[in-house]
Amino acid sequence: MADDSLSLTFSALADPTRREILARLAQGEATVNELAEPFEMSLQAVSKHLKVLERAGLITRGRDAQWRPCRLETAPLEEIDRYRRRLEGRFARLDEELRRMGKNHE
Amino acid sequence: MADDSLSLTFSALADPTRREILARLAQGEATVNELAEPFEMSLQAVSKHLKVLERAGLITRGRDAQWRPCRLETAPLEEIDRYRRRLEGRFARLDEELRRMGKNHE
DNA sequence: CAGTTGATCAACCACTAAGTTGATTATAGA
DNA sequence: TCTATAATCAACTTAGTGGTTGATCAACTG
Numbered sequence: 001m002a003d004d005s006l007s008l009t010f011s012a013l014a015d016p017t018r019r020e021i022l023a024r025l026a027q028g029e030a031t032v033n034e035l036a037e038p039f040e041m042s043l044q045a046v047s048k049h050l051k052v053l054e055r056a057g058l059i060t061r062g063r064d065a066q067w068r069p070c071r072l073e074t075a076p077l078e079e080i081d082r083y084r085r086r087l088e089g090r091f092a093r094l095d096e097e098l099r100r101m102g103k104n105h106e
Numbered sequence: 107m108a109d110d111s112l113s114l115t116f117s118a119l120a121d122p123t124r125r126e127i128l129a130r131l132a133q134g135e136a137t138v139n140e141l142a143e144p145f146e147m148s149l150q151a152v153s154k155h156l157k158v159l160e161r162a163g164l165i166t167r168g169r170d171a172q173w174r175p176c177r178l179e180t181a182p183l184e185e186i187d188r189y190r191r192r193l194e195g196r197f198a199r200l201d202e203e204l205r206r207m208g209k210n211h212e
Numbered sequence: 213c214a215g216t217t218g219a220t221c222a223a224c225c226a227c228t229a230a231g232t233t234g235a236t237t238a239t240a241g242a
Numbered sequence: 243t244c245t246a247t248a249a250t251c252a253a254c255t256t257a258g259t260g261g262t263t264g265a266t267c268a269a270c271t272g
Binding site for chain 1: 107108110112113116117119120121122125128129132133134178180183186187189190193194196197200
């Protein structure tokens with residue numbers, strides 16, 4: 001996979017398990033064990049998912065004794081939103097262009 | 107990879123080549139050859155990328171003789187935007203909650 | 213210190229993804 | 243009909259992902 005920040009973010013969000021983890025973190029900080037609890041998979045697997053989310057900047061991890069509390073970070077979400085708006089914006093201008101030319105682009 | 111629609115969309119967007127293709131399509135329809143032209147890779151590879159984008163609903167393909175003109179579709183972009191807003195919305199309410207409780211959550 | 217708990221590291225396996233080349237299909241045009 | 247062009251299909255290679263288990267590290271607790 002490419003390692004630019006948009007690719008990392010989109011790729012991190014492309015997994016349902018990771019999206020569930022983020023949904024949980026939107027309710028507040030949680031430890032690895034707490035995050036792993038709802039899933040069938042092993043703790044190690046969840047730990048790997050967290051590493052992916054962390055690399056994408058979607059979470060940060062603190063330290064509290066032997067716990068590593070995770071928290072959601074929204075900066076990458078803002079970045080994908082800017083990407084989307086840029087793309088849709090260009091497309092909208094095209095749409096307008098075609099309309100001005102009187103073409104039927106439907 | 108999971109085959110739910112959010113996963114398909116995020117996964118499709120996680121590749122820089124595919125994002126370049128979408129950027130090109132935001133300027134207007136294009137054929138496979140036209141889309142492949144800027145890239146070093148083979149035509150077949152680009153054709154595969156288009157299949158991924160099509161499966162995610164990010165493009166549709168028409169037919170014009172032997173050409174298969176591609177066009178951008180924005181519905182999946184709207185879906186990821188709704189996802190983002192939902193997630194950030196929940197997070198914002200948490201933020202508010204913590205503020206009401208007088209906690210320092212920074 | 214010994215034991216327990218939280219979490220990560222390491223090695224491995226099965227599957228998928230992204231690229232290649234070569235063959236094939238479909239249409240246009242001489 | 244024969245050839246050229248647009249695109250896809252098929253088979254294969256390589257590398258990466260998501261999961262497993264077992265070992266290890268780090269910190270609290272008796």
